[in-house]
Amino acid sequence: MGVPYDAGAAVSESSIFRVMKYDAPSAVGSAVVLVPHTDKNTLTVLVQQGGVQGLEVLVDGDRWVPLAPRDGYFVVIAGEILKLWLEWQAWSNGRLTAAKHRVVLTPEKDRYSFGSFTLPETSSVVKPPEELVDEAHPPRYKPFEFLGYLRHVEANAHTTYLSREDSIDVYATAAASV
Numbered sequence: 001m002g003v004p005y006d007a008g009a010a011v012s013e014s015s016i017f018r019v020m021k022y023d024a025p026s027a028v029g030s031a032v033v034l035v036p037h038t039d040k041n042t043l044t045v046l047v048q049q050g051g052v053q054g055l056e057v058l059v060d061g062d063r064w065v066p067l068a069p070r071d072g073y074f075v076v077i078a079g080e081i082l083k084l085w086l087e088w089q090a091w092s093n094g095r096l097t098a099a100k101h102r103v104v105l106t107p108e109k110d111r112y113s114f115g116s117f118t119l120p121e122t123s124s125v126v127k128p129p130e131e132l133v134d135e136a137h138p139p140r141y142k143p144f145e146f147l148g149y150l151r152h153v154e155a156n157a158h159t160t161y162l163s164r165e166d167s168i169d170v171y172a173t174a175a176a177s178v
């Protein structure tokens, strides 16, 4: 696109490290212990404690496929913010999506996982690099404050999690005139 390789690509992010424990369900059979969702941050790196699987990813909108990383392997998940960035940069051609995932457990064992979540500073404005926007390439999204997006997700959690659409598409779809 004739854009210097680093144009607009350097954004300051913070990260959160979280240890997650999922209690084994008490009933017979498997149970969804983390509801289907897309990550609302930029990039998630997960590692799970040895042997206890449970992470599943939605494929083709209707098929849950177990992800079974070997011990010591990481799972990397693109969040909705990364999806947006790649669309702006025209790097992904729509192929990279923020995969919907969930955690399903059987009664035998509790599960532990560890995640590093990178995310924009909450007060930062998420907007396309100026170099990529002109009359011929109007932005698909309007600039928005990351905190506002998080609040929107929280306030609409019941619909957001059931929706097939990514919440970022709903929240930030640009008016054509932006």
Ligand SMILES: O=C(O)CCC(=O)C(=O)O
Residues within 6 Å of the ligand: 020, 034, 039, 046, 048, 055, 101, 103, 113, 114, 115
């Ligand atoms: O525990 C996991 O493997 C998944 C955690 C997750 O998807 C999340 O915290 O967003």
Ligand SMILES: [Fe+2]
Residues within 6 Å of the ligand: 037, 038, 039, 044, 101
């Ligand atoms: Fe997640």
